[in-house]
Amino acid sequence: MKPLYSFFVCIFLFATHAAKAQNHETLKSINLEVWSSFTKAYETLDFNLFASIHSDSLIRISGNSKHIKNKMEYIEGYKSWWKDASLNQTISFRFLERIQNGEKASERGIYKLTQNAKTSDEKSYYGKFHVIHIKENGVWKILVDYDSNENDSINESSYQSAFAIDDFSKF
Template sequence: MIKRIILPLVFLVFTSTTMYAQKADNLKAINIVWAKFYKAFETLDYTLMADIHSKDLVRVSGGKRILDYDTYINNYKVGFESDKKAGQTSTISLRFFERISNEFTASERGIYKLVRNKGTDNEQAYYGQFHVVLKKINDEWKITMDYDSSESGTIDEDDYKKAFAIDDFDKFLN
C-alpha cells in the first residue's frame, strides 16, 4: 500500500522539478535573443536585428502597419545608419508582465523603454507595450511576430516599473 503512494509521489517530484528547470532554461535561452536586441540598439547594428528575427516575421506597429521581415530590417538599417551620422544614441530595455513558453514556442508581453541620447540635454524616453511570439528554429529562438504600441501615449515610467525585470524568472515559473 505504501509503495502505491510513494511511487506516484516520487514521480510527481521528479517531473515537477524537470518542468520547472526546463521553463527556466527556456527563459534563459530567450534572454539571449533579448541581449542581442539590446546590443543592436546600443551599437546601432541592424545585422543583430536581422539575426534574431525569423524570415517569416510578422511585424505590427502601433496597430497602424504590418510589415514583413525585409521591410522591417531595412527600416532598422536606414534608421541606425541615420542615427550614426547624426550622432544619436539609443538604449532599450524590457520589463515583462507575461512570459509563457514551451519547448518550441514562447509568448512574451511587457513594457519597453527606449532612451535616445541618454545623459545629454537632448535625452528623451519613449515607452510602449509589446507582444512578441518566438519560435525555436534550428535550435535557436527567433522572433516570428512582434507587435508594439504606445497605446496612444498612455504607457509611462510607472507602467514600466510595475512590470518585472528581464532576469526575474521566478514570477513566470509554474
C-alpha cells in the same frame, strides 16, 4: 495506502521542479539569443545583428501606426533610422507573461527606449509588446512582433510594474 500516496506526491514534486528548471533554461536561452542581441543591436546601431534575430517569415505589427510589415520592410526602416551614427540609445525589456514549450514562445511585456541617456536631452519612450518566437535551426527567432504605446498610456510606472528580464520565478 500511505506509502503509495507519498510516492505520488514525491513524483509530482520532482516533475514540477524539473519542469520549472527546464522552463528557466529555455527563458535564459531566449534572453541570450533574442533579447541580448536586440539590445546590443539598438546600442550599436547594427541592423545586420537586428535582422539576424528575426525570422525570414517575420510579421511586424505597429499598433500606433496601424502598419503590418514583412522582415525586409521592417529592417529597411532600421537601416534608414540608424544611418545617424551619433544616435545614442538603449532599449530594455520587462515582462508581464512568458509562455514557452521548448520550440515556440509567447512573451508580453513593456519596453523602455532611452535616447541620449545621462544628458540634458535624455528622453525615454515606452510601449507594450507581444512577440511570438520560434526555434529555427536550433536558434530562437522572432516570428511575430507587435507593439503599441497604448495611446501614450505606457510609462515608467508600467515598466517598473512588469517583471525583470531575469526574474524567472514569476514564470
